[in-house]
Amino acid sequence: MNPVRIVSGVVAPLDRANVDTDQIIPKQFLKSIRRTGFGDYLFDAWRFLDEGDLGMTPNERRINHDFVLNQPRYQGARILLARENFGCGSSREHAVWSLMEFGFGCVIAPSFADIFFSNCFKNGLLPVVLDAALVDELFRLATGPAPLELTVDLPEQTIRLPDGRALPFAIDADRKRTLLEGLDEIQLTLAHGAAIEAFEARHRARMPWLFRSNHQKGASSV
Amino acid sequence: MPTLYDKVWSDHLVGERADGQSMLYIDLQLLHEVTSPQAFEGLELAGRRPWRIDANLATPDHNVPTDRRELGLAGIADPIALEQVVTLDRNCQRYGITEFDIRDPRQGIVHVVGPEQGATLPGMTIVCGDSHTSTHGAFAALAQGIGTSDVEHVLATQCLIQRKARNYQVAVHGRLGAGVSAKDLVLAIIGRIGTAGATGHTIEYLGEAIRALSMEGRMTLCNMAIEAGARAGMVAVDDTTLEYIHGRPFAPVGARWDEAETYWRSLVSDPDAHFDSVLELDAAAIVPQVTWGTSPEMVIGIDGAVPNPARLDGARADGVRRALEYMGLVPDQPVTDIRLDRVFIGSCTNSRIEDLRAAAAVIRGRRVAASVKQAMVVPGSGLVKAQAEREGLAQIFVDAGFEWRAAGCSMCLAMNPDRLQPGEHCASTSNRNFEGRQGHGGRTHLVSPAMAAAAAIAGHFVDVRKWA
Numbered sequence: 001m002n003p004v005r006i007v008s009g010v011v012a013p014l015d016r017a018n019v020d021t022d023q024i025i026p027k028q029f030l031k032s033i034r035r036t037g038f039g040d041y042l043f044d045a046w047r048f049l050d051e052g053d054l055g056m057t058p059n060e061r062r063i064n065h066d067f068v069l070n071q072p073r074y075q076g077a078r079i080l081l082a083r084e085n086f087g088c089g090s091s092r093e094h095a096v097w098s099l100m101e102f103g104f105g106c107v108i109a110p111s112f113a114d115i116f117f118s119n120c121f122k123n124g125l126l127p128v129v130l131d132a133a134l135v136d137e138l139f140r141l142a143t144g145p146a147p148l149e150l151t152v153d154l155p156e157q158t159i160r161l162p163d164g165r166a167l168p169f170a171i172d173a174d175r176k177r178t179l180l181e182g183l184d185e186i187q188l189t190l191a192h193g194a195a196i197e198a199f200e201a202r203h204r205a206r207m208p209w210l211f212r213s214n215h216q217k218g219a220s221s222v
Numbered sequence: 223m224p225t226l227y228d229k230v231w232s233d234h235l236v237g238e239r240a241d242g243q244s245m246l247y248i249d250l251q252l253l254h255e256v257t258s259p260q261a262f263e264g265l266e267l268a269g270r271r272p273w274r275i276d277a278n279l280a281t282p283d284h285n286v287p288t289d290r291r292e293l294g295l296a297g298i299a300d301p302i303a304l305e306q307v308v309t310l311d312r313n314c315q316r317y318g319i320t321e322f323d324i325r326d327p328r329q330g331i332v333h334v335v336g337p338e339q340g341a342t343l344p345g346m347t348i349v350c351g352d353s354h355t356s357t358h359g360a361f362a363a364l365a366q367g368i369g370t371s372d373v374e375h376v377l378a379t380q381c382l383i384q385r386k387a388r389n390y391q392v393a394v395h396g397r398l399g400a401g402v403s404a405k406d407l408v409l410a411i412i413g414r415i416g417t418a419g420a421t422g423h424t425i426e427y428l429g430e431a432i433r434a435l436s437m438e439g440r441m442t443l444c445n446m447a448i449e450a451g452a453r454a455g456m457v458a459v460d461d462t463t464l465e466y467i468h469g470r471p472f473a474p475v476g477a478r479w480d481e482a483e484t485y486w487r488s489l490v491s492d493p494d495a496h497f498d499s500v501l502e503l504d505a506a507a508i509v510p511q512v513t514w515g516t517s518p519e520m521v522i523g524i525d526g527a528v529p530n531p532a533r534l535d536g537a538r539a540d541g542v543r544r545a546l547e548y549m550g551l552v553p554d555q556p557v558t559d560i561r562l563d564r565v566f567i568g569s570c571t572n573s574r575i576e577d578l579r580a581a582a583a584v585i586r587g588r589r590v591a592a593s594v595k596q597a598m599v600v601p602g603s604g605l606v607k608a609q610a611e612r613e614g615l616a617q618i619f620v621d622a623g624f625e626w627r628a629a630g631c632s633m634c635l636a637m638n639p640d641r642l643q644p645g646e647h648c649a650s651t652s653n654r655n656f657e658g659r660q661g662h663g664g665r666t667h668l669v670s671p672a673m674a675a676a677a678a679i680a681g682h683f684v685d686v687r688k689w690a
């Protein structure tokens with residue numbers, strides 16, 4: 001994962017609550033066995049009027065010009081502004097992959113669904129939880145006469161506005177470090193390999209029925 | 223004093239990583255074709271191997287067709303879907319992971335297969351790259367959906383890295399009335415607390431109504447914990463739990479069973495356990511539920527009418543207006559006026575034998591309404607299918623005009639060829655009514671199996687309690 005420090009750019013306002021992962025990346029795209037190639041299909045049923053499928057490119061699609069992300073002023077946006085419970089629904093990490101590939105580096109919302117929130121940190125998408133009243137204000141600014149540009153500064157934990165204000169945001173210290181250093185999560189855990197092995201040995205002794213290899217004659221794999 | 227969740231958590235706590243996050247040991251990882259390929263690829267690219275092979279169990283479910291199953295892989299018409307299913311087979315063969323492949327009679331929806339095999343056991347920690355992993359909490363397991371990076375992480379380390387959630391108690395007093403099921407109960411709960419109501423919590427369902435539920439009913443309840451925002455839902459162990467597990471292929475036997483039972487019996491919240499949030503419900507007051515909108519919290523009783531945004535305030539009114547427009551419904555429309563184009567009985571929420579029995583009991587001797595274009599039953603596993611055929615349920619469905627399919631996720635998420643056409647209304651026993659979930663432009667109404675069955679016969683929603 002690439003380290004994340006500062007995300008700055010235009011804010012795209014998506015004024016809907018409970019945006020679910022089926023909307024972020026519809027299921028027909030989950031057939032791919034790859035980690036990439038999802039950016040063209042972000043919010044597919046909203047961005048396009050026709051039904052999309054893997055392999056289609058945006059220039060052969062019927063664009064929904066009413067959808068906010070298709071408006072010229074939000075092209076190249078780096079920050080997605082959303083409402084509460086963003087990313088609810090399925091565990092599909094494709095939702096995070098598609099947002100990032102589309103160009104977003106940060107999502108600001110009053111609240112996020114748990115699994116989506118956790119998936120963000122595995123990939124370097126910065127989810128910022130902000131008070132609902134401040135999110136309201138950002139929506140007003142982002143839909144105002146000129147596009148809103150923000151700088152989200154992770155080391156400082158602030159969102160800098162064009163008028164010079166800096167809004168502080170909270171973030172779990174460990175998760176912050178993971179993003180800042182672009183750490184390999186698996187490596188971090190494997191550093192505790194001896195502790196895992198020791199736990200496993202105790203666990204096997206205490207609850208031997210949990211280890212199929214202890215008692216399962218039928219299982220073909222062991 | 224600990225809750226059930228506290229107990230299972232502390233019995234699996236390996237320790238803390240240097241960064242302060244907890245390492246939770248995982249007893250079982252369930253794998254399916256959609257969220258695992260990138261995890262196996264990541265493992266391979268990093269030159270790592272699975273930590274513990276026998277802690278994994280795999281089956282393809284999301285993408286498999288539910289007809290022409292006798293053709294095996296050749297029955298998958300879509301080459302991209304085929305590649306995904308073959309990739310799972312290949313990854314499992316390569317590492318020696320037990321897999322029930324598309325030709326195996328034990329194949330099915332991963333959340334139906336685990337419990338059916340006795341692979342899901344009380345007190346386990348279970349993960350799967352699927353949010354409805356919460357289903358397994360019915361067995362007092364701590365079962366959670368995870369993303370693909372975490373699938374890879376658990377494969378490589380046998381640990382899930384997370385912080386402990388808070389405890390949410392849902393206490394359901396009294397008994398559910400006749401014709402009212404676990405599905406109605408969980409929809410009513412989500413209607414009360416909303417889809418983010420239990421975010422950051424693990425739900426424990428308890429009370430008389432829960433104790434009276436079968437394991438199938440408890441699985442339905444835990445399945446939809448995620449729809450209330452909780453990553454996991456749990457039910458304490460009792461005789462019902464143990465009776466269900468006893469004798470299943472992966473369950474322990476003999477002295478090892480006795481040893482396990484002693485531990486399993488301790489898997490209940492202590493009487494004075496602390497819960498951070500509590501919801502109390504009276505089971506007798508719950509009526510059959512129908513969702514009218516595009517989120518599971520947009521739900522009402524069968525005796526109700528869809529909301530009128532004119533009577534709501536700002537932001538809520540907008541959401542309701544948008545949902546009504548998508549669903550093609552008018553404000554104040556009675557639920558019983560909603561006409562159905564298709565009916566789907568299936569999914570990890572409601573595709574177990576008891577669900578099929580409940581639906582068949584309503585259908586027996588009746589016919590699907592002429593106005594319904596398609597009514598289908600998709601059993602949760604090959605074994606459920608076989609049992610339903612032995613019990614004569616399949617014949618009841620077929621005689622009534624239902625299609626009888628092979629096991630898979632099917633129209634729950636419409637990744638395979640089973641899907642709605644734009645604008646069609648579907649009575650569905652699945653768990654998500656999001657826009658387009660069952661097909662581009664499709665309109666999903668979540669209901670119980672008995673309610674779906676009655677809707678298929680009538681052509682519109684009816685109160686199944688009046689049919690008893």
Ligand code: SF4
Binds near residue numbers: 283331332352630
């Ligand atoms: S049946 Fe539906 S909800 Fe369940 S695992 Fe399959 S797609 Fe997911």
